[in-house]
Amino acid sequence: MSFLSTEPLDPASLFERVLASSRGAVTSFLGVVRDHHAGRRVTELDYSAYGPMAEAECASIVAEAEAAWPVSVALAHRIGRLAIGDLAVAVVVAGDHRDEAFAACRSVIEAVKRRVPIWKRERYEDGTEAWVDPTAASGAAPVAEGRLTS
Amino acid sequence: MSFLSTEPLDPASLFERVLASSRGAVTSFLGVVRDHHAGRRVTELDYSAYGPMAEAECASIVAEAEAAWPVSVALAHRIGRLAIGDLAVAVVVAGDHRDEAFAACRSVIEAVKRRVPIWKRERYEDGTEAWVDPTAASGAAPVAEGRLTS
Amino acid sequence: MLLFARYADLLGLATADLPIEAALSVNAVIDYLRGLPGGEHLPAVPVVAVNHRQVRGDHRLAPGDEVALLPPMAGG
Amino acid sequence: MLLFARYADLLGLATADLPIEAALSVNAVIDYLRGLPGGEHLPAVPVVAVNHRQVRGDHRLAPGDEVALLPPMAGG
Numbered sequence: 001m002s003f004l005s006t007e008p009l010d011p012a013s014l015f016e017r018v019l020a021s022s023r024g025a026v027t028s029f030l031g032v033v034r035d036h037h038a039g040r041r042v043t044e045l046d047y048s049a050y051g052p053m054a055e056a057e058c059a060s061i062v063a064e065a066e067a068a069w070p071v072s073v074a075l076a077h078r079i080g081r082l083a084i085g086d087l088a089v090a091v092v093v094a095g096d097h098r099d100e101a102f103a104a105c106r107s108v109i110e111a112v113k114r115r116v117p118i119w120k121r122e123r124y125e126d127g128t129e130a131w132v133d134p135t136a137a138s139g140a141a142p143v144a145e146g147r148l149t150s
Numbered sequence: 151m152s153f154l155s156t157e158p159l160d161p162a163s164l165f166e167r168v169l170a171s172s173r174g175a176v177t178s179f180l181g182v183v184r185d186h187h188a189g190r191r192v193t194e195l196d197y198s199a200y201g202p203m204a205e206a207e208c209a210s211i212v213a214e215a216e217a218a219w220p221v222s223v224a225l226a227h228r229i230g231r232l233a234i235g236d237l238a239v240a241v242v243v244a245g246d247h248r249d250e251a252f253a254a255c256r257s258v259i260e261a262v263k264r265r266v267p268i269w270k271r272e273r274y275e276d277g278t279e280a281w282v283d284p285t286a287a288s289g290a291a292p293v294a295e296g297r298l299t300s
Numbered sequence: 301m302l303l304f305a306r307y308a309d310l311l312g313l314a315t316a317d318l319p320i321e322a323a324l325s326v327n328a329v330i331d332y333l334r335g336l337p338g339g340e341h342l343p344a345v346p347v348v349a350v351n352h353r354q355v356r357g358d359h360r361l362a363p364g365d366e367v368a369l370l371p372p373m374a375g376g
Numbered sequence: 377m378l379l380f381a382r383y384a385d386l387l388g389l390a391t392a393d394l395p396i397e398a399a400l401s402v403n404a405v406i407d408y409l410r411g412l413p414g415g416e417h418l419p420a421v422p423v424v425a426v427n428h429r430q431v432r433g434d435h436r437l438a439p440g441d442e443v444a445l446l447p448p449m450a451g452g
Contacts, residue, residue: 118451268375269305
């Protein structure tokens with residue numbers, strides 16, 4: 001089971017996988033690349049990962065959600081260069097009831113953002129780039145670091 | 151804009167509609183017909199509606215969600231005879247952030263269940279049928295009424 | 301007026317013509333329906349919509365109003 | 377050991393060989409990296425993983441451990 005993919009994500013296949021569980025309430029979260037962030041125009045971005053650890057963390061997150069709630073979870077994260085409008089992450093959850101399907105879906109995407117070693121480098125319309133730091137106040141690395149590797 | 155459909159729902163078209171809004175966080179809820187309810191084996195069911203009012207209520211629910219949060223909402227409900235595994239309802243929401251996308255999606259499906267004049271008649275494996283009453287303790291009409299129109 | 305789902309089954313009717321004296325208010329409509337065969341099984345305060353909007357029992361009716369009696373909703 | 381993303385940029389390295397005295401504990405690894413050019417920009421308590429699991433600074437290292445320095449995660 002691989003959670004990271006350099007190919008475009010296919011949410012339909014994730015839906016098919018959890019629908020096979022015969023559960024009645026299906027929730028999903030899709031993260032789409034936006035054309036702006038922290039007030040700047042984004043033109044494209046690059047996701048990189050610590051692959052083996054990221055796969056292990058994704059597997060743990062899915063297993064923990066399926067242990068915490070009676071749900072089936074499918075998860076995928078795209079890696080590499082993404083364009084505006086591309087799908088970056090997909091979580092699909094099937095539960096017997098909507099309470100647990102919503103709770104598990106939300107919990108999984110929060111855990112992905114907090115625990116999976118994936119990094120995002122944004123390129124802006126002025127040609128500068130920056131690593132995104134969700135723990136920083138602005139959500140992005142300081143502009144002064146914008147040309148470190150460009 | 152029609153929210154009720156006697157044809158199988160096509161969630162992909164709902165996703166396409168809200169993805170056109172260029173928002174980054176997309177949530178969805180799909181309701182799937184289960185093979186059991188309130189402890190009984192369900193073999194099929196029939197959704198009926200007070201059509202004009204149901205369409206108007208769906209439009210109001212979508213408009214209210216789009217006024218309460220910065221989101222785009224797509225909603226569809228199937229009517230008629232459904233088999234186990236069929237999609238009964240689909241809500242897809244695109245927001246700028248996941249907080250509002252989750253909140254709006256949950257709010258819309260709760261409002262659909264509470265306000266839209268749609269009724270569900272279940273057929274059980276013993277051949278009896280019953281109107282489902284979510285306000286009743288068991289969630290279903292009493293068994294004694296099971297053959298009223300069968 | 302219109303009846304749906306379980307209420308239509310109870311009264312054996314999907315539509316009902318209202319006598320003039322029942323068409324004054326929503327409460328008068330409910331009282332009239334309760335007097336029909338099977339009407340005794342209607343709940344004390346059924347949900348009624350007039351022109352596609354839920355209304356209270358004291359709502360006054362006007363000629364041409366579309367009145368509907370709505371059983372507990374079960375969509376989704 | 378492995379460095380990623382912004383930390384790899386800061387030190388100009390994606391991998392680093394650790395001298396024996398730095399390979400005793402996670403804190404010793406961080407102290408060593410901080411002494412390299414660019415290492416002064418590392419945060420006070422960077423996240424470190426050993427064999428794909430986050431560990432605390434007092435974690436003792438064993439031969440063959442895969443040590444990785446992880447910048448703030450930004451997936452999703």
